[in-house]
Amino acid sequence: NLFYSQGLDPKSPRLLDDLNSNPTQQANLTYNRPPNLPLKYYQERVKSLSEQAHQLEDQISRRSPDFRTANQSVTIEAIQKLIPANTALVELVKYQPFNPKAKKDQRFGPPRYAAYVLHSQGDPQGIDLGEVELIESDLELFRLSLQDKGTRTAQLKQAARQVDQRLMEPVRKLLGSTRYILLSPEGELNLIPFEALVDQQQQYLVENYRFSYLTSGRDLLRLSQESASQTAPVLLGNPDFDRSAPELIANQNHGNLPSAHLTRSIDLSKLDFSPLPGTAEEVKAIADMLGVDPLLGAKATESAVKQINSPRILHIATHGFSESAPNQEQSTLYDNPMLLSGLVLAGFKQKRTGAENGVLTALEAVGLKLSGTELVVLSACDTGSGRISSGEGIYGLRRAFVIAGSQTQLISLRKVEDKATKELMLAYYQRLLDDNMGRTEALRQTQLDMLKDETYQHPYYWASFIVSGNWRPMKN
Incomplete structure (x- = not known):
């Protein structure tokens, strides 16, 4: 580690x-x-x-x-110095109100959400947002609307507007003219793209605001001290789940599992996998932009990922998974929540019992050598999700790749369609590399273009991914 x-x-x-x-x-x-x-x-x-x-x-x-x-404590003043001009740090937190005068068993009220806003100058401001139960009920409806591309736009916007009224509309009163938001959500708030919320003018927030996600405000201290790697990018895609390159993997025990539908998501209880040809095309095209040879098919192994040494960019396009609510028996076995999220790589269906089994869990990703890596792209499903732990962010791949040392993570929050993801990724890299846009702004401009396209204007397509971590242009 x-x-x-x-x-x-x-x-x-x-x-x-x-x-x-x-x-x-x-x-x-x-x-x-x-x-x-x-x-x-x-x-x-x-x-x-x-x-x-x-x-x-x-x-x-x-x-x-x-x-x-x-792990040393930090001061608000130290963090405030690192907030850029015309930018606000917004931390959304969960708390329980306490009344010392009430009866002993009634002193703690129902959990609530609150927002704290800190600009580069001035005192921090706070505002109560309401009961967790009410807010998360609206969140669930919004998430369900996003997951179905058949949801009518008017219906989705109504759900998005309801969440905005509870969360961001109160916060906007504290933002003033600020349009750039460094956002640190807590709990279930980590699972939604704030860009797809809708304001009073029926506009998506992505149209007027720029969001960069952080695990907490203290991330700014880490991001201010980072250096960029000079090592060539590494790209993996379309792993061959039936086999892996023998020169890369040992200790193989063979087995067969059924295939599944073409979507970058898996159900671990069924262990179904299908090829993702769109990821091969995606990775080849990006590799051409970067001037490197990608690892495809049988070469896209767990072992290959574990052997990397601080590449400038790490791009993995495959099935991802996140099991947020294991059943009772599983909960005793999966005591470590970092085992509940991961990426599926070559040779998984061989069901090896040796050192590598074709699944890179979040727990294993923590040990990757990514110090100096400027960008990790997880072009898969549910890579931004994981078990919720209040005050600790998301226990999943997002957290794992931060701990491993990467500066920025482009991650998905839900099921992702293969073809739409390919289009989004190619446009993102073009802006990142050719136009030298910031890592957040490159995604935002790509989303705005998709919003104008009749084929992809539904948030199902453009609001799948978020950028977490360093928002600035890449150094190299």
Whole structure:
């Protein structure tokens, strides 16, 4: 785990090796349960590996100066200095009101959302947004409307407007003329694209505002200290789920699973996969722009991803998954929420029991070498999702690639259609590379163009992705 290893003393390589191998052991145990192993012993093994990881992290963190620095408290003044002019940091938080005068069992009220707004100058401002239950009920309706391209525009806009009235309309009163928002949502608010909300004039917010997503305001400290990698980009796409390149993978046990429909999403309970030919075309075209050779088919392996060393750009186009609500039996096995999100890569259907099983979980992604990587693009489904943990952001691939060291993540929040994603990605890279646009603005301009296109004007197509992290143009 590079996050812990930065500045690590030279006496600790064995601890680090043990920590780096632990996520793979957990992932393999989760997705390839040994046959004939009683459930009781299986659960004990899962628990033992999880406890071992926590112990290793504790030992390593004591030896890592960078880890201690990252966990020091920060002041509002320190963060405020890093907010650009004409920009506001907006943190949306969940809290429980407390009344010390009420009866003991009635002192805590129902959970509520609040917003805190901080400009580059002036005092922070706060505003209550209402009860969590009411807001999240509207969020669910909005999300369902976005997921169905058959939803009438008027119906979708009504759902989007309802959410905007509860969340962003009150915040806009504190923004003044500011149009650039560094947004740090909490809880279920992480799962919606704020760009697709609708204001009083029936316009999508993307038409008048620029959003960059952060896990918290303290991200600004990390982003201000980053350096850019000079290593060539790495692109993977259209993995061959039936097989993987033998020179890249060992310890293979073969098995067969049924195929599924053509969408960048999977249901782990069924373990169905289908080829995604659009991702091959997407990755080839982007690789031509970047002047590199992509890893396609049997070469798009989990092992290949784990061997990368701080590429300038990492682009992975494949199936993604996020299981936010495991059933009761699963919850005892998947105690680590970072095992509930991941990417599916070459050779998965071989159901290997060795070191690599064709699934890169979020837990394993944490250990990738991405320090200096300016952009990670996860062109898959549900890569921005994960189990909700109040105050801790999203436990999923989004969090994992931040911890691994990447500066910016372009990630999806829900099911993504293959062809539309290809068009969006090609337009995004063209603006990013040829026009030298900022990493957020390149996506926004692409979304605005799609909004004008009759084929893609429904938010189902253009509001699938968000940019999290560094919003500025790439340095190289």
